[in-house]
Amino acid sequence: MKDFSKIAGELAILQDKGRWEAGIERVEYLIRRHASELERGEKSFLCGRLGYFLHFVGRIEKAAAAYQEAVALAPYLAHQRKLYSDYLMVCHYLPQIGDEELAIRHFTYNQFFRSEEELHHERELHRRHKKIRVGYLSSNFKTHIMSCFMMQLLAIADHSRFEVYCYDLGNDADAAAKQMRSFGNIWRSIVLSEAKDRARAIAADEIDILFDLSGHTDGGHGLATLGYKAAPVQLTGIGYMSTSGLKAVDYYLSDIFLDPEGKGDAYFSEKLLRLPHSHFCYTPFEAVFKSTIDWQPHERLVFGCFNNSAKISDDMLRLWYTLLMRVPDSKLVLKAWKPKNLRKRALALGYRPDQIEVRPMTLDYIHEYMDMDIALDTFPYTGGGTTCEALYMGTPVITLAGTRHGTRFGLSLLENVGLGELAAHTPEEYIEKAAALASDSELLTALHRNLRPMMQRSPVMDGRRYVREVEAMYEKIWKEWLYGENR
Numbered sequence: 001m002k003d004f005s006k007i008a009g010e011l012a013i014l015q016d017k018g019r020w021e022a023g024i025e026r027v028e029y030l031i032r033r034h035a036s037e038l039e040r041g042e043k044s045f046l047c048g049r050l051g052y053f054l055h056f057v058g059r060i061e062k063a064a065a066a067y068q069e070a071v072a073l074a075p076y077l078a079h080q081r082k083l084y085s086d087y088l089m090v091c092h093y094l095p096q097i098g099d100e101e102l103a104i105r106h107f108t109y110n111q112f113f114r115s116e117e118e119l120h121h122e123r124e125l126h127r128r129h130k131k132i133r134v135g136y137l138s139s140n141f142k143t144h145i146m147s148c149f150m151m152q153l154l155a156i157a158d159h160s161r162f163e164v165y166c167y168d169l170g171n172d173a174d175a176a177a178k179q180m181r182s183f184g185n186i187w188r189s190i191v192l193s194e195a196k197d198r199a200r201a202i203a204a205d206e207i208d209i210l211f212d213l214s215g216h217t218d219g220g221h222g223l224a225t226l227g228y229k230a231a232p233v234q235l236t237g238i239g240y241m242s243t244s245g246l247k248a249v250d251y252y253l254s255d256i257f258l259d260p261e262g263k264g265d266a267y268f269s270e271k272l273l274r275l276p277h278s279h280f281c282y283t284p285f286e287a288v289f290k291s292t293i294d295w296q297p298h299e300r301l302v303f304g305c306f307n308n309s310a311k312i313s314d315d316m317l318r319l320w321y322t323l324l325m326r327v328p329d330s331k332l333v334l335k336a337w338k339p340k341n342l343r344k345r346a347l348a349l350g351y352r353p354d355q356i357e358v359r360p361m362t363l364d365y366i367h368e369y370m371d372m373d374i375a376l377d378t379f380p381y382t383g384g385g386t387t388c389e390a391l392y393m394g395t396p397v398i399t400l401a402g403t404r405h406g407t408r409f410g411l412s413l414l415e416n417v418g419l420g421e422l423a424a425h426t427p428e429e430y431i432e433k434a435a436a437l438a439s440d441s442e443l444l445t446a447l448h449r450n451l452r453p454m455m456q457r458s459p460v461m462d463g464r465r466y467v468r469e470v471e472a473m474y475e476k477i478w479k480e481w482l483y484g485e486n487r
Helices: 006-014 020-033 040-056 061-072 077-091 097-112 123-127 147-155 176-180 195-204 217-226 312-324 339-348 366-371 383-394 409-417 427-438 441-457 463-482
Strands: 133-139 162-168 186-189 210-211 232-237 253-254 271-273 302-305 331-336 356-360 374-376 398-402
Touching: 006 020, 006 040, 020 040, 040 077, 040 339, 061 077, 061 366, 077 097, 077 217, 123 463, 133 217, 133 383, 133 463, 147 176, 147 463, 162 271, 195 217, 210 217, 232 463, 253 302, 253 398, 271 463, 302 312, 302 366, 312 331, 312 339, 312 427, 331 366, 339 356, 356 427, 356 441, 366 383, 374 427, 383 398, 383 409, 383 441, 398 409, 398 427, 409 441, 427 441
Parallel strands: 133 162, 133 210, 162 186, 210 232, 232 253, 253 271, 302 331, 302 374, 331 356, 374 398
Antiparallel strands: none
16 A cells, blocks of 8 residues: 555554554554555554554454454464464453463464474583573563563572573663663673574574563564574463463473462463462562552542553453442542543443542552552453552452463462462452451551561562572473483
8 A cells, every 4th residue: 555654653653642542543444445455464464553452442352353353464474473472462351261262372373383493402512501501581671560570580590500691672771671781691682573583593692491581472572582492491481371372382480379280281382380489579660669658548448450451341340349339438449541431431330430530550650559458450361560569568459360370360479478368269259358358457457567578578579589499490491301301
């Protein structure tokens, strides 16, 4: 189509400005009005943009359908992979998707790769290494929630046993990036457009174990790199909620709470590595670390949720409405990309105007946790970083745990902090636990006073123990490959 690059630029501006409704209108008009003029790749691009815009306004089913069409139309394999990763991300927001169905959709990702294109690794070459070479691959070596979970792995690695390489897909230079670069590890910027070129660059360093920290987020560029077998042993986890679906990925990092022994294995193409405590370690951002807690009980009991508002489905709003009816004179505080839209949805479901407050998403929201008494987790897409922040700010969290890995982050965090009793397993139990805590002012006050030190003493923030557990796991899986014992 003539001037298509100009159209792509216009859509990028709408995206950057958060004008998602306008983006939807523009894309739907272009597809409707210029269908005969659009080349296959151009229509694929537009469907992908439509999926993005629909996702951010909460129209998840239509977003998923738009991404599926984008994948089907994409003329090149690299585009198909990226768009399918975007599709898989959106699938986690679907409230009714089953565990098996979600796994099957992920397993389909492997069809975009060919085993004959995988790089080969000679055991004798790797056996000569004096230390195990571990590579971390991410686009989030910057001020991003994932930096809170990778920081300890980089900061206190045992350099007497491991050589640590960081493969940066983003090449940012903010304060967090500079801090992570200061830990004495080997840093590589691999901002290369082709996944195979990235894999070759990593293989040239003779990396023994490569850990992808992004999964299918950010277009799945890290996973696409692993698809070419950039290292002899590859794993993923931490930064994603489900299997990679890739046969080239050997392991997936989990813990005994996310995936109890004997459960969940069928939903992964990888072999599960279950840590005995938490599968990640939380290091607060500096502003969070320095924050003070000055919570006081509110005259009206305040429930709240600062999770990404795309996780708040109508089913979730209905469940919270039931809770508000159960706890007289209580209210709900949320944050959203489009506060008016979310508030309108809530009112349409029966909320009274005085029962719900929806604030805009902001970067400096941490002290707003003082405005709530009890935090409510979302389901099925639970919180991770926001749950950690809530607990660190002294705010107890009620979570609903499902049966698959990505629905149990809240459960794992609470079990590790010593508050597993705040995790429910049914919607009815979720209501009961939240209402019971709301009625116990003495316990609520004690939690707000003691949650931060409880968390600081827990495995969730014990960086030294966590890193030693992960490194012991590295040594085990490396020996299994080195001596031909892996699957």
